[in-house]
Amino acid sequence: MTTPRKSALPPGPKRNWLPRFGIVQVKDALEQLAQERQKYGDIVCLPMNHGPTWLLSHPDHAQYVLADKASNYPSMVGENPDPLLGRGLFVSNGDFWRRQRRMVQPSFHRPRLARMVEGMVRDAQQHAERWAPQAATGARLELLEQMRRLVITMLGNSIFSEDARANRASLREGMDTLGHLLHGPPRTLLDVVKGLLGQHRAQMKRFFNAIEQVNTDMYRLIAERRQSPAGRDDMMTMLMDARDTQGAAMTDTELRDELVNLFIGGYESTSVALTWILYEVARNPEVEQRARGELATVLGGQPLTAESLQSLPYTRAVVEEALRIHPPAWTFMRRALNEDEIDGYTVAPGTKMLISPYLLHRHPSFWTEPERFLPERFLPEQKEVRHRYAYLPFGAGQRQCVANGYTVTLLTVALATLLQRCQWRLVPEHPVVAWAATTRRPRHGVLATLHAAPQVA
Template sequence: MTTSAPLPPMPPGHWLLGHLPERASDPLGLYLKSRERLGDVVRYRMGYVFVEQLTHPDHVKHVLADANARYTKGTVFDKTRPLVGNGLLTAEGDFWKRQRRLAQPAFHRERLAALGTMMTDTISETLQAWEPSVSGGRPLPVFQEMMKLTLTVAVRALFGVDVGEHTRTVGEAFTTALEVTNERIISPLPYLPWLYRLPTRKNRAFRRAVDTLDAIVRGIISQRRAKGAGAAGGDLLGMLMEASDADTGDCFDDAQLRDEVMTLLLAGHETTATSLAWTFHLLEQHPEVEARLYEEVDAALGGRVPTVADLPKLRYVGCVFEEAMRLYPPIWAIPRVPQEDDEVGGYRIPKGDIVILVPYVTHRHPDFWPEPERFDPTRFLPENSKDRPRWAYLPFGGGQRQCIGNNFAMMEAQLALAMVAQRFRLRGVPGVPVEPEPHVSLRPKGPMPMHVERREETARVRARTA
């Protein structure tokens, strides 16, 4: 596409480094203030690389849906290939379409419902392990706890509960590999595969972790293949092993199964853990929201363990989680690279630049979110959201490449929030600030320590002080 449109406006920057210093020190502030001052299309110079920021819902839709054929994911995702291979996260073109078509049936709501009991059993185990913190009054590292919980759920969802002997090993190895991968992604260095083969301490740790994961995953796949048809199991790995294309008969080979398992482990735990941690932080700051959440959970469940069938009755619980993801979207920035010149919002987007969609900013766009910094879960009640543009909210991305596990994440989050609310109230530690850290996901900085109270004890304290 040829266009004579002007380039987007650019904020002042360093003569040599451009906007790299601001990007390194406060990317959220840079992107938010640039939209406020310059509008919905902004250009940056990051050293020798040019970046266009798009934040209006119409522009997001253009890149992810209307003109998605003009855009690729770019080289930043290549930094995840040593861990996830050529799975759904990194694949492009016809190969990606084939893999998505094969995997999609495993993530239909009806099939995911079978995983509900596994989720609630895992959450119950986690909450039981919190009891010493309750009785001892010790703060709990909530972000770390959510990471452990969601990784355990992801492992059991993929492999089934009968691989308990592998759960801890997989969890430790994957955590090591993920931390190194995160550091590589946020590094300003380009993707240079030879750098990852150097015998540095972190590269060696990464290689050991991936070798451990490969041995376990390939071993489980081989065992199930050896048992023959019908032995794949009802977990996600089993569903993927049984998947086949109705038209071509294609199915996943062992190498692709391995890559999809790694991709689902990567995508299936950190983002949900991050959003749950932010949810507990926001609830602690807004007691009126917390009280309404308790009221709904108590009325809907009456003290029993929730099931997937209860989720429609836990509507406000879902709204709380969605509003937390609005303020702190787990995937806070989405990069794309135009393969030809494009025009967006009246501005030229040059071929080969990096286009960055910023949900953190789009979710605060004042044209679509009144009082955007206010935590208000009622925004997501059907009567309040029916007129909002679809592309004003994208915690799971959008278009063809919307996260395949969005239903899985929402189911897990609603069950976890409801079960925590039944038993506990989490309170922040005085004097310990909670700040966002724009990592690959929008993590809280540090472990987010919080005190854990039993809800009945909280109620008695409030009654005495009323």
């Protein structure tokens, strides 16, 4: 950042990027970004329709924009009103965001996470038990769909002590509909034609109906809780008990917004992450064997506890490596407020900064053999030497994922508990194709056969 001024703009493609990145996704957006990065280097200027956008792929630049000079690069969320997320954490800014973040953050403090482990283990065990008939016959299952079911149960229990899948059918349906509309398959030419023929309006109607359904359920839940608080140890209780610096509690609308943000923020990305984890374990038999060995030594067939979770560095490393190679949040944006300079290039006010964890996680100067799945790189002794901003599955700086510790705990518990009970094998004729939609997910899911866990000697 101290190099002499080079020229006004960083290098980049001359033609407009939108046709290849916008309405019709003919090609994976990430593949295109990776190509531009390879061609032009760590800072690329992408001439997009809505103004210049810089693709930053060096950890120093990520650190500069997300942390060191974060005040000049606020998040772009909240620039338009959001019918689904309201004024929740994801989409608020400024003083209101700060107030809400202070009230939500304690729900994820370490001692609380430890208390959640038992419930997470129970949810994963029950899920694995439901798989028993399939495991007995080696039946096929689509893993993304299965992980969605497990994650909604785990999230529901953490957030409001209820299995949203089993007990709150309409909330689950609403979430599923929203999930499908928000994170569903990419738009094809056919979708655009359908849109022109009026189907877009029908989709919007479904979207708003689903929001209404979710709102009805959320407000009902809030009313039930306000009537009988019942002293539960869940996030909803924490949020209801939280007070801002003036001593004020959240209103029903603020509570609804934060609950929806936690649910929406967590549901898709965590389901996708867990699917990629299971996929990599199945693809790498030596990794699976080592993880099973660790679980057998540490747990000896007993259920995981908050304490024994601390003694599973390799299992946790599998989770962290899967988040490196398949970061569900593959990109996020910031926008420059004032003129600035990065690496000798002048940043005009309004310039958008695109930071892609996917590209950072593969930067050849910071990762050896970046395309290989090597959990060892996340064992404690190796972590220390890494550039802190070369690994950003949960973002960084003040807008970093509020639930990062919770999520890594959830994923490690789920992986350990599922491995204790079963084994899954990929179906070779089913291609697993990564696709960067709102999250980077397997476009056609992951098909696997299910089996009972092997005995570890």
